[in-house]
Amino acid sequence: xxxxxxxxxxxxxxxxxxxxxxxxxxxxxxxxxxxxxxxxxxxxxxxxxxxxxxxxxxxxxxxxxxxxxxxxxxxxxxxxxxxxxxxxxxxxxxxxxxxxxxxxxxxxxxxxxxxxx
Numbered sequence: 001x002x003x004x005x006x007x008x009x010x011x012x013x014x015x016x017x018x019x020x021x022x023x024x025x026x027x028x029x030x031x032x033x034x035x036x037x038x039x040x041x042x043x044x045x046x047x048x049x050x051x052x053x054x055x056x057x058x059x060x061x062x063x064x065x066x067x068x069x070x071x072x073x074x075x076x077x078x079x080x081x082x083x084x085x086x087x088x089x090x091x092x093x094x095x096x097x098x099x100x101x102x103x104x105x106x107x108x109x110x111x112x113x114x115x116x117x
Contacts, residue, residue: 012038012074013086014067018098021089022070031056035064035071038087038100040078048081052098 014022018036026034037055040048055073058064063079065072074082086101 019070
């Protein structure tokens with residue numbers, strides 16, 4: 001007989017860098033309820049593109065992902081394209097920005113802001 005194993009699925013995760021940036025922006029703005037919203041829209045050079053904005057309002061159908069005091073919001077349409085993804089915050093020669101590492105993306109553009117599945 002084999003043992004049954006259970007694992008909590010990783011829906012969408014935040015890196016430590018992303019958590020730190022969300023928290024620091026909330027403090028800078030003086031808005032403790034500030035949350036990062038990630039969404040997917042049609043367009044971009046690969047078919048879909050990622051978008052980010054800060055939001056204090058949680059919509060009824062949103063999925064909230066909390067990590068070390070930071071909250072990520074995802075609408076139901078975008079959720080299906082982001083399962084298993086990791087949201088990061090990077091600072092490099094291209095600038096400072098939030099990024100998505102998406103295991104479901106089959107192709108991405110050079111800058112990483114658009115993808116196809």
